[in-house]
Amino acid sequence: MIKLFSVKQKQKEAAESANGRAPVKKQSPGELRVQKDISELNLAKTTSISFPNGKDNLLNFEITIRPDEGYYQGGTFVFTFQISQVYPHEAPKVKCKTKVYHPNIDLEGNVCLNILREDWNPVLSVNSIIYGLQYLFLDPNPDDPLNHEAAEVLRENPRQFENNVRRSMAGGYVGGNHFPRCI
Amino acid sequence: MKKRKGEDEPWAPEPEVMAETTDIEGRWRDLDRLLLRPGILVGPGFEPGIDTRDMIRNDCRVLVIGAGGLGCELLKDLALTGFGNLEVIDMDTIDVSNLNRQFLFRMRDVGQPKAKIAAERVMERVKGVNVVPHYCRIEDKDSSFFDQFQIIVLGLDSLEARSYINAVVCGFLEYEPDGSPILTTIKPMVDGGTEGFKGHARVIIPGMTPCFQCSMWLFPPQVTFPLCTLAETPRSPAHCIEFVHLIQWGQDRTGETFDPDNPEHMKWIYEQAAKRAEQYSISGVTYSLTQGVVKNIIPAIASTNAIVAATCALETLKIATMCSKGMEVFMQYTGTDGVYMRTFQNEKDPNCIVCSAGVPVEVEATTTLQKFIDVLLKDSRFKNKISKPSVSLQGENLYMQAPPILEEETRPNLLRPLRTLMGGEGGILNINDKRLKGILRVQVIFKTTDVDMDTAGGG
Numbered sequence: 001m002i003k004l005f006s007v008k009q010k011q012k013e014a015a016e017s018a019n020g021r022a023p024v025k026k027q028s029p030g031e032l033r034v035q036k037d038i039s040e041l042n043l044a045k046t047t048s049i050s051f052p053n054g055k056d057n058l059l060n061f062e063i064t065i066r067p068d069e070g071y072y073q074g075g076t077f078v079f080t081f082q083i084s085q086v087y088p089h090e091a092p093k094v095k096c097k098t099k100v101y102h103p104n105i106d107l108e109g110n111v112c113l114n115i116l117r118e119d120w121n122p123v124l125s126v127n128s129i130i131y132g133l134q135y136l137f138l139d140p141n142p143d144d145p146l147n148h149e150a151a152e153v154l155r156e157n158p159r160q161f162e163n164n165v166r167r168s169m170a171g172g173y174v175g176g177n178h179f180p181r182c183i
Numbered sequence: 184m185k186k187r188k189g190e191d192e193p194w195a196p197e198p199e200v201m202a203e204t205t206d207i208e209g210r211w212r213d214l215d216r217l218l219l220r221p222g223i224l225v226g227p228g229f230e231p232g233i234d235t236r237d238m239i240r241n242d243c244r245v246l247v248i249g250a251g252g253l254g255c256e257l258l259k260d261l262a263l264t265g266f267g268n269l270e271v272i273d274m275d276t277i278d279v280s281n282l283n284r285q286f287l288f289r290m291r292d293v294g295q296p297k298a299k300i301a302a303e304r305v306m307e308r309v310k311g312v313n314v315v316p317h318y319c320r321i322e323d324k325d326s327s328f329f330d331q332f333q334i335i336v337l338g339l340d341s342l343e344a345r346s347y348i349n350a351v352v353c354g355f356l357e358y359e360p361d362g363s364p365i366l367t368t369i370k371p372m373v374d375g376g377t378e379g380f381k382g383h384a385r386v387i388i389p390g391m392t393p394c395f396q397c398s399m400w401l402f403p404p405q406v407t408f409p410l411c412t413l414a415e416t417p418r419s420p421a422h423c424i425e426f427v428h429l430i431q432w433g434q435d436r437t438g439e440t441f442d443p444d445n446p447e448h449m450k451w452i453y454e455q456a457a458k459r460a461e462q463y464s465i466s467g468v469t470y471s472l473t474q475g476v477v478k479n480i481i482p483a484i485a486s487t488n489a490i491v492a493a494t495c496a497l498e499t500l501k502i503a504t505m506c507s508k509g510m511e512v513f514m515q516y517t518g519t520d521g522v523y524m525r526t527f528q529n530e531k532d533p534n535c536i537v538c539s540a541g542v543p544v545e546v547e548a549t550t551t552l553q554k555f556i557d558v559l560l561k562d563s564r565f566k567n568k569i570s571k572p573s574v575s576l577q578g579e580n581l582y583m584q585a586p587p588i589l590e591e592e593t594r595p596n597l598l599r600p601l602r603t604l605m606g607g608e609g610g611i612l613n614i615n616d617k618r619l620k621g622i623l624r625v626q627v628i629f630k631t632t633d634v635d636m637d638t639a640g641g642g
Contacts, residue, residue: 027578028350029396032536032613036622039573039615041585055580055592086342089399104411108433112411120407122400144411
């Protein structure tokens with residue numbers, strides 16, 4: 001350790017240098033890291049990204065997924081990502097903006113994906129979450145349901161489930177709930 | 184002397200006892216033992232004498248961030264230690280549940296800003312100390328506010344706030360081209376933290392000891408439950424509470440934002456969670472557990488705060504005066520098993536994205552961003568480490584390789600000179616590349632030989 005200052009001298013210097021120093025916009029560690037994630041994004045052709053708040057605010061963005069196979073083929077699903085200042089210490093908050101009939105996404109847009117909560121780990125990235133979301137559409141999991149009814153139908157009668165998904169994406173009713181058209 | 188004894192504070196001592204200590208003989212006796220005598224345990228450059236005491240009394244300005252459990256202790260300790268110019272910043276108001284340990288506050292203060300009352304109380308009790316309160320968020324102050332202080336002491340309860348203030352304070356740090364920190368740009372921080380019976384105190388000298396970000400990864404992740412477990416197979420009272428908090432609120436109270444400080448909201452969560460618990464034959468949902476789970480509260484222990492704050496105040500004194508060598512980086516206290524404390528020295532992350540010097544790269548100020556990227560690609564120090572770099576300056580993305588939408592938007596910058604993009608004095612650029620594990624910090628130094636006339640003389 002060294003002697004950091006003779007206080008009087010330091011104050012004088014600080015007053016002098018403060019005049020010439022331009023204010024610098026501070027960037028949080030979370031922003032720095034998400035910059036890395038975004039600059040290395042490798043999006044499949046079924047996926048796109050947009051930045052509603054411009055190119056210099058990467059903490060909030062939207063991911064649009066258009067599955068090209070599986071139950072949800074042809075649908076368009078938008079997810080909002082909210083990234084905290086201490087990312088990647090905390091997982092991004094991800095919500096589905098599109099109302100969807102899905103065993104692992106509830107009608108309020110909460111998403112049950114392990115890496116968004118209990119299995120989040122700082123070595124994961126925005127890319128990993130996008131893969132996870134894509135996977136949810138390819139292989140909905142009836143054993144970990146957030147939409148109980150949808151899960152039950154998928155388990156008991158996959159053909160019926162398929163019909164329900166089609167009907168919901170076309171803008172119809174399933175089980176008394178209306179789903180906006182997303183095809 | 185009159186005894187000021189309110190009905191809400193029958194235990195209150197007579198404040199006058201301490202108030203007149205300015206003139207009491209021996210007020211500085213203990214401090215003088217440390218400051219007036221040379222010794223073998225002193226820090227480098229220690230100057231024993233009355234001037235040092237006057238210095239902390241009159242010239243040294245200390246900012247305390249947080250006026251809660253730790254903040255009250257810190258303000259009291261620093262004021263009694265002899266620091267004469269204190270400021271305190273806190274965004275909270277006093278709640279009745281604070282009174283058991285935040286001893287500067289009384290029942291009649293409930294609802295008042297913590298910073299304001301804490302400042303008043305300390306000035307009432309300790310004569311000759313000036314405490315300036317700031318009732319606002321730390322984000323409301325610009326960096327010049329923080330730059331006024333010689334030492335910043337943190338009594339915070341969140342990683343976010345620590346991380347934020349760490350980035351601000353490390354932002355003052357500048358390095359010489361040889362990578363050594365410029366001493367006048369170093370602003371030391373002393374960080375205290377408590378959680379129940381556990382606590383820590385650490386000294387952060389940016390550029391010399393690890394900053395908060397260097398060891399961020401040591402913090403354990405927050406406990407979260409899988410949403411589907413909450414929805415389908417709740418097994419504990421916490422599961423029931425989290426279900427109502429995270430899922431049922433959105434279903435039943437659509438459009439209302441949940442506010443953990445609104446008692447009606449909290450009561451609703453508690454009642455619904457109790458119902459859910461009954462459905463699943465789970466016992467143990469209480470109002471205080473609901474608060475604990477939702478607000479992530481761990482009961483605060485007054486003695487932990489006192490021990491940690493005392494350590495922080497002492498380290499602040501050491502940094503300010505060098506009357507003793509400072510603590511080597513980090514102290515941990517575990518009050519559950521006796522009074523075990525240990526200190527250890529963790530290391531700086533040489534590539535820390537907040538406090539490291541960055542790799543110096545010297546170029547002309549007129550170099551375009553594209554040419555600069557070419558320079559980096561040719562630089563042997565980065566060989567095989569970068570192939571398609573993205574470049575950003577503080578909050579601004581100068582060039583992004585992906586996704587295409589950002590690449591297109593930032594492409595025009597490639598033809599702009601660095602001087603235009605980052606100002607005439609150079610600075611730190613962040614480089615991202617798939618081949619890099621982390622973020623590469625590059626310190627851009629403009630060659631001084633060829634400075635154009637219009638930027639010369641800026642000094």
